[in-house]
Amino acid sequence: MTHPGEHLLKLSGVSKHFGGLAALSGVSLHIKRGEIYGLIGPNGAGKTTLFNILTGLYQLDGGSFSFAGTSFSCCKPHLLAQAGIARTFQNIRLFPNMTALENIMVGRHLRTHSGIWAALTRHAAARREEREIAQRALELLRYVGIHRHSHTLAKNLSYGEQRRLEIARALATEPKLLALDEPAAGMNATETESLRVLLQTIRNSGVTVLLIEHDVKLIMGLCDRVAVLDYGKKIAEGVPAEVRNDPAVIAAYIGGGT
Amino acid sequence: MRNVPDFLRPNKRNAWLAFVALGLLLLVLPFATDALLGRGWVRIVDFALLYIMLALGLNIVVGYAGLLDLGYVAFFAVGAYTYALLGSPQFGLHLPFWIVLPIGATLACIFGALLGAPTLKLRGDYLAIVTLGFGEIIRIFLNNLNAPLNITNGPQGISQIDAIRVAEFSLGRSQELFGITLPSVHLHYYLFLALTLLVIFISLRLQDSRIGRAWMAIREDEVAASAMGINTRNIKLLAFAMGATFGGVAGGLFAGFQGFVSPESFSLMESIMILCMVVLGGMGNIGGVVLGGVLLVVLPEALRNGAGPVQQVLFGKTLIDPESLRMLLFGVALIVVMLWRPAGLWPSSQRQRELEAHDGEAQQEQDTVYDASR
Numbered sequence: 289m290t291h292p293g294e295h296l297l298k299l300s301g302v303s304k305h306f307g308g309l310a311a312l313s314g315v316s317l318h319i320k321r322g323e324i325y326g327l328i329g330p331n332g333a334g335k336t337t338l339f340n341i342l343t344g345l346y347q348l349d350g351g352s353f354s355f356a357g358t359s360f361s362c363c364k365p366h367l368l369a370q371a372g373i374a375r376t377f378q379n380i381r382l383f384p385n386m387t388a389l390e391n392i393m394v395g396r397h398l399r400t401h402s403g404i405w406a407a408l409t410r411h412a413a414a415r416r417e418e419r420e421i422a423q424r425a426l427e428l429l430r431y432v433g434i435h436r437h438s439h440t441l442a443k444n445l446s447y448g449e450q451r452r453l454e455i456a457r458a459l460a461t462e463p464k465l466l467a468l469d470e471p472a473a474g475m476n477a478t479e480t481e482s483l484r485v486l487l488q489t490i491r492n493s494g495v496t497v498l499l500i501e502h503d504v505k506l507i508m509g510l511c512d513r514v515a516v517l518d519y520g521k522k523i524a525e526g527v528p529a530e531v532r533n534d535p536a537v538i539a540a541y542i543g544g545g546t
Numbered sequence: 547m548r549n550v551p552d553f554l555r556p557n558k559r560n561a562w563l564a565f566v567a568l569g570l571l572l573l574v575l576p577f578a579t580d581a582l583l584g585r586g587w588v589r590i591v592d593f594a595l596l597y598i599m600l601a602l603g604l605n606i607v608v609g610y611a612g613l614l615d616l617g618y619v620a621f622f623a624v625g626a627y628t629y630a631l632l633g634s635p636q637f638g639l640h641l642p643f644w645i646v647l648p649i650g651a652t653l654a655c656i657f658g659a660l661l662g663a664p665t666l667k668l669r670g671d672y673l674a675i676v677t678l679g680f681g682e683i684i685r686i687f688l689n690n691l692n693a694p695l696n697i698t699n700g701p702q703g704i705s706q707i708d709a710i711r712v713a714e715f716s717l718g719r720s721q722e723l724f725g726i727t728l729p730s731v732h733l734h735y736y737l738f739l740a741l742t743l744l745v746i747f748i749s750l751r752l753q754d755s756r757i758g759r760a761w762m763a764i765r766e767d768e769v770a771a772s773a774m775g776i777n778t779r780n781i782k783l784l785a786f787a788m789g790a791t792f793g794g795v796a797g798g799l800f801a802g803f804q805g806f807v808s809p810e811s812f813s814l815m816e817s818i819m820i821l822c823m824v825v826l827g828g829m830g831n832i833g834g835v836v837l838g839g840v841l842l843v844v845l846p847e848a849l850r851n852g853a854g855p856v857q858q859v860l861f862g863k864t865l866i867d868p869e870s871l872r873m874l875l876f877g878v879a880l881i882v883v884m885l886w887r888p889a890g891l892w893p894s895s896q897r898q899r900e901l902e903a904h905d906g907e908a909q910q911e912q913d914t915v916y917d918a919s920r
């Protein structure tokens with residue numbers, strides 16, 4: 289599963305400021321291929337900001353990161369998706385008035401090619417591609433367990449289903465790294481447990497997972513390694529059991545952080 | 547599933563019958579209109595077809611991609627003036643129709659991309675304002691490009707534009723075909739109908755394609771769309787360019803049909819009318835947009851022609867000038883439709899589902915309340 293020493297994502301000294309606020313200051317970390325890497329920290333620590341930088345929604349103003357051997361210092365979102373980073377959003381961002389199936393089909397955009405001409409003529413290759421897109425989308429719906437709802441508008445799905453749909457849509461882009469921003473937020477214990485199983489399956493399929501989560505049990509049970517952010521700085525990193533007993537981490541969570 | 551071919555559907559036969567009936571109706575429409583309402587009305591039907599083309603073009607930008615464009619008439623103007631300048635005594639150029647129309651469409655397409663490029667970062671209201679300005683700039687240019695070098699002939703416009711003509715077959719005068727005499731307006735009708743059907747076909751095909759889905763994704767959530775790997779810049783430009791191309795084609799046809807163009811025809815009010823057709827009919831739904839186009843061309847004309855006589859009958863004299871009454875009723879109709887059917891007269895099935903789903907949700911909520919109170 290893990291190929292030791294092989295890094296998929298390397299951050300070196302990544303910083304991001306909003307006015308006077310340092311949302312991230314000098315964060316460095318390495319994520320290995322095939323692991324589930326947890327990112328935790330109190331509210332406002334900069335976790336989502338880090339995701340936004342990795343997916344090109346924000347431009348970093350210090351440091352750099354490299355992904356799968358390519359260095360990115362400022363980049364458009366679609367190029368990062370192309371490179372193989374897919375994400376979900378903390379406050380779910382589906383395409384609300386499109387069906388579940390169509391949402392995932394949009395995720396296939398990146399790996400398919402049909403243009404205007406193909407759309408107008410629907411020649412053999414175009415039809416084949418369109419069929420493949422629909423088939424793959426259905427498979428993914430089944431994979432995350434919501435195929436019953438393929439023709440339901442995304443916004444009419446339950447909260448847990450929306451979270452799953454978002455994961456399926458991200459998987460449709462064939463990512464190397466799947467970045468999940470609090471996927472268990474608002475889920476009950478059963479839903480969280482099935483999410484855990486799903487994430488395990490995804491990891492076993494060879495996708496590296498970067499996970500922001502507040503649910504300590506989920507993090508402890510799932511992650512190979514964890515990094516802790518506080519006020520934009522990495523204050524600890526290591527295997528979950530180790531990090532949990534780190535005095536700096538305890539202090540940050542109790543509210544005594546710098 | 548959506549991709550099931552029509553012939554597998556159980557109601558295939560009825561659909562075919564309806565299709566054939568509609569085809570026949572469209573075929574005899576100019577003759578029926580001519581006989582029942584007079585030649586003037588055939589002309590109005592021709593204009594309705596032009597406006598349907600425009601509305602369908604705008605529907606790509608506004609309905610599919612969700613980009614509010616208030617300057618759409620600029621592309622109509624580009625198409626019309628291209629035709630006028632290349633096929634009139636203005637420069638003594640009389641290029642054939644089948645060369646001029648594609649040139650106009652291409653130019654409109656380029657202008658679409660030109661307008662799109664600087665507005666890519668703008669959304670909603672801001673985009674609306676910039677596009678509105680663009681529409682006005684084009685009109686003002688056309689109005690003032692008569693000095694020092696006279697290009698557009700300024701506010702007087704360009705007249706004596708060549709009729710639409712392929713080889714020796716001119717749509718500008720009556721023609722004998724299969725023993726039937728077809729007046730000029732009828733001939734235009736058939737050409738416009740063919741092109742409108744083509745535009746409908748293109749819209750339908752685009753709607754259910756990879757590109758169409760990308761447009762809708764941008765409409766729904768641009769940030770999520772870009773995170774899913776959609777190059778939002780290119781896809782938005784494509785929407786602007788496609789929509790503008792349709793506008794350019796309609797513009798060329800307009801110039802050839804009317805024989806005269808002036809900047810007056812391309813005012814902000816026109817852009818708003820076209821937008822109304824899209825919104826009133828049902829944004830994103832081709833049937834709705836066609837309906838909107840027909841209604842907004844035919845109803846005002848009916849009011850114009852009918853308001854005077856009706857008042858004469860009712861009050862013995864004309865109390866309100868038909869022209870002002872027309873605008874008044876138009877405003878009232880808009881408000882009523884928007885209150886009564888906020889998604890348009892004929893919303894897209896998706897919007898429909900959306901509204902139904904809302905009812906479902908409300909029902910569920912009620913059920914929960916009911917459960918709780920038990």
Ligand SMILES: Nc1ncnc2c1ncn2[C@@H]1O[C@H](COP(=O)(O)OP(=O)(O)OP(=O)(O)O)[C@@H](O)[C@H]1O
Binds near residue numbers: 309378
């Ligand atoms: N676009 C922005 N403009 C200004 N400030 C921002 C912006 N985005 C984030 N911030 C600030 O950066 C800091 C880090 O925010 P971020 O959303 O990354 O925190 P987080 O770790 O994800 O917190 P949470 O657990 O609440 O999601 C916060 O103080 C936030 O207010």
Ligand SMILES: [Mg+2]
Binds near residue numbers: 335336337378
């Ligand atoms: Mg966050």
